Structure formats: structure tokens, C-alpha cells
Amino acid sequence: MSLVKRLWIAVGLIILASILAAGIINIRSAQHYLENDIEVKNLDTATALAISISQSATDAMTVELLVNSQFDLGHYQRIDYLAPDGKPVVRRERNAHPPSAPVWFMRLFPIEPEAGVAVIQSGWKQLGSIRLYSDPSFAYDSLWQSTWELVELFLLGGAGVGLLGMVYIRRELRPLQRVVEQAEALAERRYLEIQPPRTREFRLIIEAMNRLTHKTKSLLSDESARLDKLKTEHEVDPATGFMVREVFLRNAEDEIEREDTDEQGLLLQVHIANLAELNREIGRQQADRLIGLLAQQLRQALADRPRVFCGRLSASDFGILLPGLTDGTHLLQPLHASILQAENGQLLHLGYGAARYRPQSDMHELLSACDQSLTAATADGPVLPVPESVMSTRSATDWQRILQVALHQHEFRLALYPVRGRNNTELPTEALARIHSSVCGETLVAGAFLPWARRQGLVGQVDLEILAQALASVDRQGHDICINLGYESVRDAAQIDRIVEVLAQHKSQAGRLYLDVAEDIAFEHPESFRRFCERILPLGCKVGVEHLDHHVGHLARLHGLGLQYVKLSRALVKDVGQELAVQTLLRGLCTLAHTMGMQVIAEGIAHKEEAALLFELGFDGVAGAAVPPGPRPTP
Amino acid sequence: MIEGCLSRVGRGARVGALGLAVLAGVAATNLDRLQQLALSRHGTEVANQIGEWRAMLPPPQAPNELEKLERVNNFFNRRIRWVDDAALWQQDDYWATLLETMAKGAGDCEDFAIAKYVSLLLAGVQESKLRLTYVRRQPHPDTPPEAHMILAYYADPGGEPLILDNLDADIKPASRRPDLTPVYSFNATHLWFRGSQATASDPTARISRWRDVLARLRAEFTL
Numbered sequence: 036m037s038l039v040k041r042l043w044i045a046v047g048l049i050i051l052a053s054i055l056a057a058g059i060i061n062i063r064s065a066q067h068y069l070e071n072d073i074e075v076k077n078l079d080t081a082t083a084l085a086i087s088i089s090q091s092a093t094d095a096m097t098v099e100l101l102v103n104s105q106f107d108l109g110h111y112q113r114i115d116y117l118a119p120d121g122k123p124v125v126r127r128e129r130n131a132h133p134p135s136a137p138v139w140f141m142r143l144f145p146i147e148p149e150a151g152v153a154v155i156q157s158g159w160k161q162l163g164s165i166r167l168y169s170d171p172s173f174a175y176d177s178l179w180q181s182t183w184e185l186v187e188l189f190l191l192g193g194a195g196v197g198l199l200g201m202v203y204i205r206r207e208l209r210p211l212q213r214v215v216e217q218a219e220a221l222a223e224r225r226y227l228e229i230q231p232p233r234t235r236e237f238r239l240i241i242e243a244m245n246r247l248t249h250k251t252k253s254l255l256s257d258e259s260a261r262l263d264k265l266k267t268e269h270e271v272d273p274a275t276g277f278m279v280r281e282v283f284l285r286n287a288e289d290e291i292e293r294e295d296t297d298e299q300g301l302l303l304q305v306h307i308a309n310l311a312e313l314n315r316e317i318g319r320q321q322a323d324r325l326i327g328l329l330a331q332q333l334r335q336a337l338a339d340r341p342r343v344f345c346g347r348l349s350a351s352d353f354g355i356l357l358p359g360l361t362d363g364t365h366l367l368q369p370l371h372a373s374i375l376q377a378e379n380g381q382l383l384h385l386g387y388g389a390a391r392y393r394p395q396s397d398m399h400e401l402l403s404a405c406d407q408s409l410t411a412a413t414a415d416g417p418v419l420p421v422p423e424s425v426m427s428t429r430s431a432t433d434w435q436r437i438l439q440v441a442l443h444q445h446e447f448r449l450a451l452y453p454v455r456g457r458n459n460t461e462l463p464t465e466a467l468a469r470i471h472s473s474v475c476g477e478t479l480v481a482g483a484f485l486p487w488a489r490r491q492g493l494v495g496q497v498d499l500e501i502l503a504q505a506l507a508s509v510d511r512q513g514h515d516i517c518i519n520l521g522y523e524s525v526r527d528a529a530q531i532d533r534i535v536e537v538l539a540q541h542k543s544q545a546g547r548l549y550l551d552v553a554e555d556i557a558f559e560h561p562e563s564f565r566r567f568c569e570r571i572l573p574l575g576c577k578v579g580v581e582h583l584d585h586h587v588g589h590l591a592r593l594h595g596l597g598l599q600y601v602k603l604s605r606a607l608v609k610d611v612g613q614e615l616a617v618q619t620l621l622r623g624l625c626t627l628a629h630t631m632g633m634q635v636i637a638e639g640i641a642h643k644e645e646a647a648l649l650f651e652l653g654f655d656g657v658a659g660a661a662v663p664p665g666p667r668p669t670p
Numbered sequence: 671m672i673e674g675c676l677s678r679v680g681r682g683a684r685v686g687a688l689g690l691a692v693l694a695g696v697a698a699t700n701l702d703r704l705q706q707l708a709l710s711r712h713g714t715e716v717a718n719q720i721g722e723w724r725a726m727l728p729p730p731q732a733p734n735e736l737e738k739l740e741r742v743n744n745f746f747n748r749r750i751r752w753v754d755d756a757a758l759w760q761q762d763d764y765w766a767t768l769l770e771t772m773a774k775g776a777g778d779c780e781d782f783a784i785a786k787y788v789s790l791l792l793a794g795v796q797e798s799k800l801r802l803t804y805v806r807r808q809p810h811p812d813t814p815p816e817a818h819m820i821l822a823y824y825a826d827p828g829g830e831p832l833i834l835d836n837l838d839a840d841i842k843p844a845s846r847r848p849d850l851t852p853v854y855s856f857n858a859t860h861l862w863f864r865g866s867q868a869t870a871s872d873p874t875a876r877i878s879r880w881r882d883v884l885a886r887l888r889a890e891f892t893l
Binding site: 153 | 801822824827828830831844845851852853854855856857859877
């Protein structure tokens with residue numbers, strides 16, 4: 036039974052007890068008052084009667100006559116006339132009026148007034164005494180009636196007080212709800228800090244939990260910062276802040292292979308032709324400074340691109356992967372100009388090379404293609420060799436048609452990839468979107484159609500379509516399923532409303548649905564992501580962050596959102612077998628994520644040995660080629 | 671307590687109620703406590719007088735009631751001066767208790783009658799034989815009549831009473847007091863509602879002068 040109900044019962048009992056006590060006291064005092072009143076009246080009447088008889092009567096006969104006449108004309112119930120020696124002479128009595136009060140009531144609150152007695156004399160001679168009785172039934176009636184009025188009044192008052200009590204209890208217990216929420220959040224390893232309420236006990240609890248939360252938070256932040264440092268030391272070139280060669284290659288390969296990003300793009304190479312001369316002429320330190328300046332200009336020029344990867348390929352070469360871009364000329368012109376304008380910028384002799392990539396491109400072939408196309412910049416500006424197009428492109432109109440038809444004809448399909456936990460247990464199946472297009476007769480992967488859908492503002496609709504497919508799949512196959520949502524679905528309030536609506540209609544399936552959100556959205560738009568989580572999580576869905584790589588060091592920022600898991604990018608886990616530093620990083624990461632109540636899943640694991648090592652480091656699940664699709668293990 | 675019990679001879683039926691009253695902490699007859707009260711309220715002198723009054727009180731078991739009447743009548747007629755209520759109590763009419771009358775050493779006709787009435791009860795005289803009586807007094811046909819109160823003693827319910835009067839030192843039968851015409855008489859026999867309840871604690875008792883003085887007598891352990 037809830038505390039509120041218990042308190043309610045207590046309040047009810049207290050009210051009842053006080054009503055009973057007050058009622059009984061009230062009735063008792065009324066009873067005594069009535070009894071007393073009748074006694075006094077009896078006495079006064081008897082005295083008055085005796086005085087008047089004493090003035091006129093001379094013998095017992097006259098007294099009897101006077102008593103009789105008094106009785107016949109008056110309202111007495113009974114008058115006795117007693118001789119001086121106490122023997123009754125006359126007794127006149129009327130039948131008692133039947134009271135309307137019930138017998139038990141009269142037994143409970145008896146009204147038994149004493150008779151009024153007064154002596155009669157004539158001169159010095161005593162003539163005896165009279166006893167006078169009143170009928171108490173009218174008093175009973177009055178008491179009974181006033182008792183009813185009292186009961187009515189008390190019930191009304193009790194109901195009023197009870198109502199007030201309920202409002203008061205509700206108000207006072209409101210902080211308790213927050214205490215419970217915070218405690219539950221703690222149990223789920225979400226760390227909420229709550230404004231302490233005024234009630235002392237609640238305040239103490241909440242303050243204690245706040246302290247715990249605060250401590251855990253700072254612990255998480257410290258650990259996060261340590262991981263960030265570890266990652267930076269391992270992956271970042273100190274002079275430029277770009278990725279070191281291996282990390283760049285890993286990321287670039289991952290980007291090219293991934294289905295859900297742009298299918299094609301540009302690999303740009305920036306070459307410093309005169310690095311050896313620079314080192315000689317201005318000294319190594321100055322040369323490094325100049326290279327840092329170059330990197331800064333590059334970063335500024337690329338700042339407004341949504342996805343870009345920069346790496347230092349060698350002392351004199353920089354690689355820049357630009358997904359979705361096919362011609363870098365308009366990007367390069369201002370970049371080159373700004374480098375020349377910078378201090379000592381003209382000292383650099385720069386050359387540029389480029390190569391286009393498509394899904395199956397090999398990174399090493401791309402690099403050598405770039406290298407071969409290197410062309411030195413002239414005085415007029417950079418010359419960017421235009422690499423030949425490597426694949427046939429559809430026009431925007433074609434894509435519009437493909438997407439419209441796919442949305443109308445429901446041509447979206449989910450490609451399912453199993454995810455396995457320790458001991459080969461089953462984790463939510465990863466579902467990637469495809470279009471079985473009737474327009475071009477091909478199966479198109481997300482990386483191909485999503486950029487176009489984005490350009491045409493259709494991602495929201497596509498996400499809803501995929502969501503509907505996923506819910507249907509959950510319903511049909513009864514497994515947990517995991518889909519990706521684009522940033523449009525996370526940032527647009529109207530789109531969130533639509534998603535909430537769909538999920539609310541499928542309450543029973545929603546609990547088996549896992550929604551992946553890419554790290555860029557989660558970390559670069561934290562407020563939107565928080566709002567998204569607050570709306571979606573109450574519906575039973577799980578939310579996680581996928582492709583986690585660059586923001587690994589900021590993992591602690593995800594606390595308090597109630598996320599179920601993080602999926603680590605393939606780029607981050609790829610070299611786990613070779614590099615001890617990576618293992619240290621990943622082990623720390625797993626510990627941190629577990630402390631925050633999140634599972635850790637590795638993406639794109641190719642080998643069984645790799646998977647085994649990851650589980651050893653503390654991972655909860657792996658996805659990728661190491662997990663063959665096919666019959667699922669029996670539970 | 672001995673006196674208390676004995677004073678209730680005429681009211682045997684009420685003994686149970688009296689027991690309840692004692693349990694309830696309500697005052698009952700206790701002349702030692704009366705004397706202590708006299709000492710604490712009025713000082714040694716009054717306490718001594720109460721002592722003398724107690725010494726004078728005839729024992730209840732004494733057979734001769736006439737002698738009891740004589741002793742009580744003489745005690746008060748000699749000790750107490752007649753003073754008008756207005757002079758003594760600054761009130762139109764005030765019915766004083768025995769202790770109050772003794773403390774003042776003075777009183778008017780009601781105070782005499784009440785003191786004698788209480789004393790005789792304590793001396794074992796049955797209540798049914800005693801009547802406080804309002805009388806009309808006219809010593810000479812030429813003088814205007816005045817209101818007066820005396821204590822009447824009926825040795826026999828149907829017979830002629832003896833008159834205990836503060837204006838006449840001797841106890842005489844009614845027939846020898848032509849100056850007095852009785853108007854109405856009463857005693858406390860039927861006022862003992864529910865033991866002690868109807869006295870000190872009962873607000874209605876205060877309305878009647880008679881019941882008021884009875885309540886105060888009880889509070890002073892005299893009744």
C-alpha cells in the first residue's frame with residue numbers, strides 16, 4: 036500500500052476518533068444539561084406549588100383537591116402527595132409520551148431527573164410533601180434530534196477536514212516522488228541532481244544523493260579526461276593537431292566502407308614541396324611553426340563542412356577526406372590564398388593532389404592516385420587536377436523520383452546484421468536501410484540515397500518509414516531491433532512529435548526498439564539530444580550512441596541521459612590486437628561506460644580473435660563480419 | 671469522618687453516593703479540616719472558636735434531643751451578634767456558612783438558623799425534624815410586621831414545633847410565639863441530587879440561595 040494511502044487511513048481514523056470523542060462529549064453535556072434543567076424545573080415547580088398550597092390549604096382534603104386541579108390543568112407527568120409520615124395519599128400520573136429516540140440511545144444516554152420535592156404546611160402544622168415528576172421523553176427527543184444534527188455537521192466538517200488533509204498530504208509528499216525518481220535514476224546509473232525540498236527528512240536524503248551524484252559525476256569526468264588524454268597522445272600529431280597516419284587511414288577506410296555515409300567523396304592531398312629547404316633555411320622549429328599555421332588555415336577553411344577527416348600522412352603531406360564532395364576547386368582557392376596571406380605563408384611551396392573514392396575504393400590505391408596527381412601551385416593559384424569520375428552518377432531528378440516512389444510504394448527494406456554478446460548471446464539486431472527501387476531496378480544502400488534525401492529534405496520521412504519497418508519487424512519476428520536515426524529526427528521538434536506518436540501507437544513493440552544516434556549529433560548538439568532522450572525514453576525505447584570515436588574523451592557528458600549503450604566506431608577498435616595503448620584506452624572506456632550504466636558494443640569486427648580480445652577488455656557485444664548472419668543461437 | 675457518617679443518619683440511602691463523592695475528591699464532612707480551614711483563612715482566634723463550637727456539639731448518640739437543642743441554641747444566641755447583612759456583607763441579603771458566621775462573630779436571622787440547623791444535624795438530629803421557616807413577625811399590633819427566619823424543630827411530624835429564634839433566647843413551642851406567623855418552611859432533605867454532584871460543581875445550584883449555601887457548607891467540610 037502506498038504511503039499516501041496509509042496516511043489517508045491514519046487521517047481518516049484521527050478524524051473519526053475526534054468526531055466520536057467530540058460527539059460523545061457533546062451529547063453527554065447536553066444530556067447532563069437537560070437532566071439538570073428538568074430537575075431544577077421540577078424543584079422550582081414543586082416549591083411554587085407547595086408555597087401556593089401552604090397559603091390556602093388548611094387540611095389534607097384541600098391539599099388533595101389543589102394537587103388534583105394542578106395536575107389536571109398542568110403539564111406534569113406525575114404528582115404524588117405524601118402525608119407527613121411519608122405515606123402516599125394521592126398519586127396522579129399521565130401515560131408517558133412515547134419518545135421518538137430509539138431504546139438503545141436512551142439506554143446509552145439516560146435522562147433520569149430527580150423529582151422535585153417540597154413540603155406543605157398550614158400554619159405550624161405539617162400537611163406532608165409533594166413530589167413532582169416530569170416526562171423526560173421530550174428531552175430524549177430533543178437530544179436525539181440534536182445528536183443527528185451533530186452527526187450531520189461532523190460528517191460535513193470531517194469531509195472538509197479530510198479534503199484539506201488530502202491536499203496537504205499530497206503537497207507535502209510531492210518531494211517524495213522526486214526522491215524516488217532520483218533513487219531509481221541512481222539504480223539505473225543515471226546521475227540526477229535535484230533541488231532539495233523544504234521537508235527536513237526529504238531534504239537530507241536528496242542532499243545525500245546529490246552528494247553521491249556529484250561525486251560520481253566528477254569521478255566520471257576525471258576518468259573521461261584521462262581517456263581523452265590517452266587517446267590524444269596516441270592518435271594526434273602534436274605539431275598540427277591532425278590524426279597521425281595510421282589513425283587517418285583507419286578512419287578514412289571506415290568512412291569509405293560504411294554504408295550509411297556518403298558513397299563517394301574526395302581524397303585531397305596537400306604537399307609541402309620545400310620542407311627540406313625550409314628546415315635548413317629557417318630552422319626546424321620555425322618550419323614546424325609554419326606547418327602548424329598551415330594546419331590551422333586548413334582547419335578554418337574546412338570548418339563549415341559537416342564531415343571531414345584530416346591526417347598527417349608524412350612530414351610534408353596532409354591527407355583530407357571530404358565525403359560527399361566531388362570537386363575541391365572552390366574549396367582550395369580560398370584556402371591557398373589564406374595560406375599565402377598568413378605570416379611567412381609565401382615561404383611554403385605547396386602542391387595539391389586529389390582522387391575520388393567510391394564504396395569499394397582501396398585506401399592505398401587512392402593514396403597513390405593522389406600522389407601521382409600532385410601538381411604544384413603556380414603564382415595564379417592552386418591547380419587541382421580533376422580526377423575522372425569513377426562512377427556513373429544519377430541526376431538530382433532521378434534521385435528525387437527514386438525517393439518519392441520508395442516512400443510512396445514502401446520500397447524500404449531492412450538488412451539485418453546480428454550483434455552478439457558474451458558467450459554468443461543475442462543482442463539487438465542491427466538493421467540497415469535499403470531501397471529496393473522499382474525505378475532503377477537496383478538495391479540502394481543508405482550511403483547512396485541518404486545524402487540525396489538530405490538535400491531534398493526527406494530524411495525525416497525516410498526515418499519514419501524505417502521506424503515503421505522496424506516496428507513491423509519486431510512484431511513479426513519478435514526480436515529486438517536497432518535502427519539509425521538521422522540528425523533531422525533528433526533535432527526537429529515536429530519530427531520528434533511524429534516519432535513519439537508512432538511509438539505511442541506501438542507501445543508493446545516500442546520496448547524492443549533500439550535507436551542509434553551518431554556521435555556527432557549526440558555531442559555537438561547536446562541540448563537537442565537531451566530533449567530527444569527525454570521525449571523518447573519514457574515510451575520504452577532504448578537509445579544509444581553509435582560510431583563513437585572522436586568524442587570518446589567526452590563520454591562523461593552522456594551521463595544522466597539514460598542511454599542504454601554506446602557503439603564504438605570500427606576506426607577506434609581496429610588495431611586493438613596490435614597496439615597496447617589502444618587496449619588500455621578501450622579497457623578504461625568500458626569501465627567508464629559501465630559505471631554510467633551503459634553497455635559497450637564494438638562495430639565492424641572482422642575476426643573472431645578480435646572479438647574474443649574485446650570481450651576480455653570488457654566489451655559487452657560485437658557486430659561485424661566476425662558475427663556471421665544466419666540462424667540465431669537457441670536461447 | 672466519624673462525624674460525617676453520623677451526620678448522614680437520616681440519609682442512609684445516600685451513603686453509597688457519599689462514598690462516590692469522597693472518591694471523586696469532593697469535600698465531605700470533616701471537622702478537623704474545617705478547623706484547619708478556619709486557621710488558614712481567619713487565624714488562630716477563629717480556629718479556637720471552631721474548637722469551642724466542636725466541644726459544645728452534643729455527641730450524636732446522646733438520647734436527649736431537647737438538651738441538644740438547648741446547647742446549640744444557647745451557643746449561637748450568646749456568641750453571635752445580630753448584624754444586618756448590608757452592614758456585615760455589603761450585600762442586600764447574604765446567607766453565610768457556619769464558618770463565615772463564626773469568623774464574623776455576627777450574622778442575621780438566616781445565618782443563625784443555618785448555623786443551628788447545621789450544628790443540630792452534626793449532633794445527630796434527623797433532618798426530617800428540622801425546618802428552616804420563613805415567618806412574619808409582629809411583636810405588637812401597632813408595629814409594622816417584619817420578615818424573619820427561625821429554625822423549627824418537629825419532634826413529631828404532625829405535631830407542634832419548637833422554635834429556635836435568635837430574637838428570643840428561650841426555646842418555646844410555636845403556640846407560645848403569637849408574634850410569629852409561618853409562611854413557608856424547608857430543609858435540605860430532597861436537595862441531595864446524585865450525592866454531591868448537585869452541589870459545588872453544579873452551576874444551577876448557585877442560582878438558589880439555599881442550594882448555594884449548602885454547596886458552600888459542603889466545600890467547607892461542614893456538611
